[in-house]
Amino acid sequence: MWRGARPVVGAFRARRLSTATTTTTTRRRIDDEGDWFYSSEWWGSTSPGGGGGGGDGHTVLRATSDCGNGVVSVVAFPSSRPNVVYWSSVENWLLQRYADICPRTDPNERFRVLGYQWRVLRFNDDTRQSAVKIMATYRESEPHSVRFMQQANCLAVPYLKSMVSTGLATLASSDFDLGDVVRGNKPMNILCIGHGGGSLPLFLASKIQGAIIDIVEIDPLVISASIQAMGFPAFSVLTPSGNRAISKPDLMDEVMWKGVHERLHLVESDAEKFVLENKKLYDLVLIDAYDGDDIFPRKLWDPDSPFLRALSNQLHSEHGTVVVNLHSDADLLSPDGSALSVLQQVWPMGKHVSSISQAYKDVLVGQGSSRRDHSKCSGLAFVVSVPWVCNSTLVACKKFRVDTGLSGRGGIVDRLISRSIEVERILDLPFSCLEYVKRNFTLVD
Secondary structure (H helix, E strand, O other), X not given: OOEOXXXXXXXOOOOOOOOOOOOOOOOOOOOOOOOHHHHHXXXXXXXXXXXXXXXXXXEEEEEEOOOOOOEEEEEEEEOOOOOHHHHHHHHHHHHHHHHHHOOOOOOOOOEEEEEEEEEEEXXXXXXXXXXXXXXXXXXXXXXXXXXXXXOOOOOOOHHHHHHHHHHHHHHHHOOOOHHHHHOOOOOEEEEEEOOOOOHXXXXXXXXXXXXEEEEEEOOHHHHHHHHHOOXXXXXXXXXXXXXXXXXXXOHHHHHHHOOOHHHEEEEEOOHHHHHHHOOOOEOEEEEOOOOOOXXXXXXXXXXXXXXXXXXXXXXXXXXXXXXXXXXXOOOOOOOOOXXXXXXXXXXXXXXXXXXXXXXXXXXXXXXXOOHHHOOOEEEEEEEEEOOOOOEEEEEEEEEEEOOOOOOHHHHHHHHHHHHHHHHHHHHOOOOOOHHHHOOOOEEOO
């Protein structure tokens, strides 16, 4: 099994998310609160055990995992946005939601926003697992019942934006009708392996009205941390029998999440066990499953493992797509662990990434599929690097339709680019997909 590389001077990975690539974005969307422009707020310093970003963070949850994740903690950092002048509009939105759910409302009822924070889930103090923004709010009639609401529109970590952009653009390239799904006219089955703070499934459920999302997380402590300290909806949790752990959401849950939490199903389970026992067919599978030692379990990528074979059977035969977050810096460090060269900073296909990519391509797509097959319609796998961090995104899909008159690598990239613009428009994304789908694009042979 592979262990991620040591932190580099002046950099840290994404799980220890690396800032090795320091190029400033040329198309920064300042209205996107998850933009790398704000990373100094939500990522903090790298000092082990310090629990803070620039000295401003404080630990709000800390416990020891029984599932290999070491010490699990959640660290809070102050947020500069949104400005307090905008809080009243959020309070009015909450009040309107309350009135819609309870038409016979107390005319004197009011909601109040206490503020916003970034919260970072960490394994063993120095491994940043995920970052989310939360809002603290309460009803004036129950001033002591403060609730946290994760801000679903905010993806703060670049590799999550890469997973969303490449995954949805590939689905659209397979002629999947994303528009109908976004409007809720038909369902879309999504599987997320690895939960963290829950920002990825929550973002997709909020943006795609037809999305029905199963989330598999092996560690009950991570599930608890995401709900208690990171504002993930509690109603999403399922029991081992498949029923809701909470039979009926309370009023505040309904006010904050109605229309979203009903379509989230968070299961405590080993990923391999879940996939082997599950019979559901998925349109999109997103895998982000590293443990406290920063290891992507071999059983989730070994070509001889039952996991990959079972996963292949659960992918839709026409457009089923799998997206995997991978470290790309495993074998890019110089022998003494010093800083990366310019080439190493951007090249996604190290030996470890290549091995995993080949396994996913061979099992999910087929060993007979190659670059030569892409003159018409066939499965494929590719890898792109993630801007600002030393991560790669692997994508494998059952079928990919190249536009008429185009073929080979150029035709694939052109179709991905055109579909990424379409995805950005349909979902009204706060970030551009384009910089994620073509960055050091590499086909897996």
